[in-house]
């Protein structure tokens with residue numbers, strides 16, 4: 015492989031030199047691959063979605079099995095190496111990679127098996143959302159997953175998970191039946207409500223802190239295969255009217271209807287009339303997954319707004335709805351987001367929202383409101399570490415730009431300023447999976463709220479040395495309040 019010592023970042027931040035013999039020892043213990051810079055597959059393995067969060071590990075292990083993962087975890091622990099895990103590589107903060115660290119790239123563990131009778135899917139951690147949606151929809155089934163098909167199932171699930179089906183079936187982790195996980199001591203465990211219940215509780219919202227998950231088991235529901243939805247948009251001049259109608263629609267909607275609101279500049283896409291290219295619009299992305307013979311009545315309040323600039327609402331396969339926005343947030347762009355959960359849309363918030371969208375200097379930015387509530391609130395707040403059961407909306411200032419965009423250096427500051435304006439409307443909670451590159455660690459605590467103290471206790475039990483720290487970290491050393 016190499017005759018030289020390789021320097022990796024250690025757990026204490028200093029460098030750890032690995033000899034060729036030590037690397038050969040690791041290689042001999044795994045069936046998967048061990049990659050160094052320049053090896054075939056290296057560039058793809060270290061690519062993450064947010065170009066602004068790009069980092070370079072020193073070494074990549076591509077495990078093929080839980081046994082491989084256990085060997086790599088044992089190696090990292092024995093040599094006190096900074097260890098990171100890459101699922102789909104879509105974390106906004108780029109937490110799949112630590113600079114000069116040892117990275118586990120799970121992309122070679124991408125199998126799924128669906129048991130339609132038991133309504134369960136067993137999913138390996140390298141799967142993307144599209145893999146699971148396709149496999150489950152072949153049986154007319156689905157679990158709660160997000161709306162961009164290239165996102166990784168692992169990261170999304172381990173932070174809680176939300177999507178168009180959350181109002182019917184809760185957070186993604188409310189649909190998690192069990193996991194197989196390699197914990198810091200190298201043991202391969204199964205965790206569920208009955209086995210290692212404390213571990214399973216913590217995994218449901220803070221999973222990246224507890225180990226490397228090597229298999230997820232999801233509960234499935236009858237969905238589709240056809241649903242009704244897509245994008246509909248109006249001129250920004252009608253923003254206040256649309257926002258207020260949106261509040262009424264989302265308050266009265268059945269759980270089968272989810273409508274997300276987003277204000278942005280229309281792209282020069284073929285489905286947008288040319289006169290509107292680059293103009294601000296106020297749009298809703300809609301998914302109705304109920305009985306299709308009810309769709310006209312359910313969507314009537316949206317249609318009643320009249321005169322849309324774009325109307326792509328149509329019956330379509332669920333898998334299509336789950337991927338139609340993929341191209342809108344391309345890999346390698348620079349992204350900087352700030353988000354908060356909200357329990358209601360007050361008049362003051364709606365006025366602020368319109369003002370922020372009107373003033374935003376970032377050409378490709380989005381001011382978005384995700385529609386939650388429904389089944390998310392059916393569970394107790396301490397049913398899993400995920401919490402935030404009072405979230406009926408997620409508010410987001412979503413900054414994105416090409417790496418060479420003029421004036422980009424000032425864009426994160428604008429997003430932070432916007433966040434200060436809408437933060438007063440927050441429940442106090444925010445979604446851990448939407449946290450950005452330079453988040454204050456106090457925001458991790460805010461995410462978990464009253465569940466945080468219990469989470470620290472579980473982390474201290476299963477990962478007392480904080481081996482799993484390249485994430486939104488819950489440190490075992492956090493003092494009790």
Ligand SMILES: Cc1cc2nc3c(=O)[nH]c(=O)nc-3n(C[C@H](O)[C@H](O)[C@H](O)COP(=O)(O)OP(=O)(O)OC[C@H]3O[C@@H](n4cnc5c(N)ncnc54)[C@H](O)[C@@H]3O)c2cc1C
Nearest residue numbers: 101102103104105109139160161166168169170175176227
């Ligand atoms: C364009 C876009 C759209 C999104 N849409 C949604 C959405 O609709 N709903 C939603 O809920 N979220 C959404 N998200 C947020 C998404 O859930 C997070 O970015 C998530 O972290 C992505 O997971 P990943 O596996 O792709 O990320 P990675 O960057 O690969 O990993 C994220 C974190 O998970 C840890 N991790 C990964 N695999 C494992 C494993 N096997 N075991 C233990 N830890 C692991 C990593 O260490 C890392 O800290 C979206 C993100 C983007 C960029």
